[in-house]
Amino acid sequence: MKLYVVEPGSEWLTALVDASQGHEVLVLRITLVEMAAALARRSRLSGAQFDVAEVIDALEHDALDLYGVVEVTPSVCDLALWDARQHALRGYDCVQLAGAMQVNRARLLASLDQLTLVSADRELSNAAAAEGIPVSDPTSFWVGPAPGNSGSPGGRDSPSRAGRVSGPRPSGARLVSAASAT
Numbered sequence: 169m170k171l172y173v174v175e176p177g178s179e180w181l182t183a184l185v186d187a188s189q190g191h192e193v194l195v196l197r198i199t200l201v202e203m204a205a206a207l208a209r210r211s212r213l214s215g216a217q218f219d220v221a222e223v224i225d226a227l228e229h230d231a232l233d234l235y236g237v238v239e240v241t242p243s244v245c246d247l248a249l250w251d252a253r254q255h256a257l258r259g260y261d262c263v264q265l266a267g268a269m270q271v272n273r274a275r276l277l278a279s280l281d282q283l284t285l286v287s288a289d290r291e292l293s294n295a296a297a298a299e300g301i302p303v304s305d306p307t308s309f310w311v312g313p314a315p316g317n318s319g320s321p322g323g324r325d326s327p328s329r330a331g332r333v334s335g336p337r338p339s340g341a342r343l344v345s346a347a348s349a350t
Contacts, residue, residue, distance in 0.1 A: 177306030
C-alpha cells in the first residue's frame with residue numbers, strides 16, 4: 169500500500185524497492201487483491217484523494233514488470249493452516265506468513281540470501297520473527313533532512329520534504345506484505 173498511497177513508511181519503502189538498489193521484490197498473488205480491496209475501501213470510506221482505478225492499474229503493471237509474484241499453492245494454504253494454529257493470525261496474514269516461510273526455505277536450500285519480510289503489521293511481523301524470518305517495518309525508519317539542509321526537519325515520513333532515508337537495508341529478496349499497521 170505504501171508504494172501507491174503516501175503514508176508513513178512510503179519514502180523508506182520506495183527507496184528500498186528502487187531498481188538501482190538491486191533487491192528482488194516478491195509479493196504473494198493474494199497481496200494484489202488485498203491491496204486493491206484496501207485502496208477501494210479507503211477511497212469509499214474516507215473520500216481519499218487518489219484515483220482508485222489508476223492506482224490499481226499501476227499495481228497490476230508493477231506486478232507484471234517489477235515484482236516477482238509468488239503463487240498461493242495448496243502447500244502454501246496447508247502451511248497457512250499451521251500458522252493459524254501456531255500464531256493466531258488473521259486469515260490473509262496466515263497466507264502471507266506461509267508464503268514467506270516457503271520462499272525463505274526455498275532460498276536457503278538454493279544457497280541464496282535469506283528473505284526479509286517487509287510489513288507494518290505487528291502481529292504478522294512477530295510471527296515471522298518467531299519463524300526465523302527477518303522483518304523490516306517501513307514505518308519504523310525515520311526519514312531525515314538531507315545533509316546540509318538547514319530547513320525545518322518536518323514530520324516523520326513527510327512526503328513533501330527532500331531527505332535521505334535511513335535504516336537497515338539487508339541484502340536479498342523482500343516479500344512485501346499488504347498488511348497495514350494495526
